[in-house]
Amino acid sequence: MKEREKVIIRSAIKCFSEKGYHQTSIQEIADDAGVAKGSIYNYFGSKEDLLFSIFQHHFETLFEKMHELKETGTDYRTSFEKQISSIFYEYSSHKEFLQMQIREQIMKENSELFHYLKTVRLRLFAWYSERLEEVYGExxxxxxxxxxxxxxxxxxxYLALMIKGSQTFSIPEMGPYLMKRMDYIIKSFTETGDEPLIKAEEAQLLISELKIAENKPKQKMVDVLSEWMAALNPGDEKHNTALGSLKEExxxxxxxxxxxxxxYLFINQLDSKSYLNFKNELEKWYGLYKKTN
Structure with a gap:
């Protein structure tokens, strides 16, 4: 992501958290970012696209950070503790992002964003599951x-308490602290012999939804390509050939x-001013596709 895009995203988060998504105009975001209004549309096709990019940038940065902290040669527990602490660090560094979410449940109004957040939720579930298994085994x-x-x-x-400002925590200690709580919970399970509430079959069904969710970006790309081809101007052979070839693949x-x-790169380089909506829609779903394939 280019630096100017990051500047625009930071300004959008600030404006959305202060005024609300619906009450904020693109002009206000441009003024805060110190860019021309048209510059925003060069990077984001609409306010909805900008909103989507905010969430995607935040969560993909978080996942990348956690991946980096899965250090080679470090024991699983220490690595997981650092990863948990990194979650608190990322959110504490971007409190306005959380305040934006708390102010309005805007994600429910955007089907692509709702799908993406569902995918994030499932990815986190699978990730926590894998890390716990690494640490504690059979x-x-x-x-x-x-x-x-x-x-x-x-x-x-704990994140909610931290974001609301009513509590402060030592972030490096959060991972070790929470893992110690997990030690005691596991001890109670083994000592009492209590039956789990969530059976393995139910959890596997949930994780299988992740694979279905991961396939959706590909299908959405195919749908966009079909609609774009149907809307092509007569004689626009370059677009028709490239779009058709990508759809076929x-x-x-x-x-x-x-x-x-x-x-995709070839299509992105074509002069598509007449088809900007299709281009932006394809770019959005291609970004998701790249993250899950």
Missing amino acids: EIHSFQFDLVVLLEGMIKE LNKSIINQVIVESL
Whole structure:
């Protein structure tokens, strides 16, 4: 992401958190960012696209940070503690992002954003599950998914207290602190023999939804390509050939990702001023597709 895009995103988060999404105009965001209003449309096709990009930038940055902290040669527990602490660090560094979410449940009004956030939720569930299994092994197998829900709940509540400003925590200590709580919870499960509330079959069904969600960006790209081809001006052969080739590749049972990326880049370089809405829509779903394939 280019630096100017990041500046615009930071200004949009600030304006949305202060005034609300619907009450904020693109002009106000441009003024805060110190750019021309038209510059925003060079990067984001609409206010909805800008909103989508805010959420995507935040969560993908978070996932990348957690991936970086899965250090080679570090034991699983220490690595996981650092990753948990990094969640608190990222949110504490971007309080306005959280305040924006709290102010309005705007994500429910945007179907693409709602889908993306559902994918994030499922990715986090699978990620917590894998990390807990790495740390505790077979011992937790029967109640692993209850642990995921309990850990996620603790993280959410402490984040909420931190964001509202009523509490301050030592961020480096949050990972070790919460993992110690998990130790005691696991001890209580093993000592009492309590049955888990979430059965393995139910959890696997939830995780399988992730694979369905991950496939949606590809299907949405195919839909956009079909609509774009139907709207082409007569004689626009370059667009027609490129769009048709990308659609054909995406519909194959085994997809060549190099061909997909090459065709997408070629389409992105074509003069598409007459088809800006299609181009922006394709770019949005391609970004999601890249993250899940």
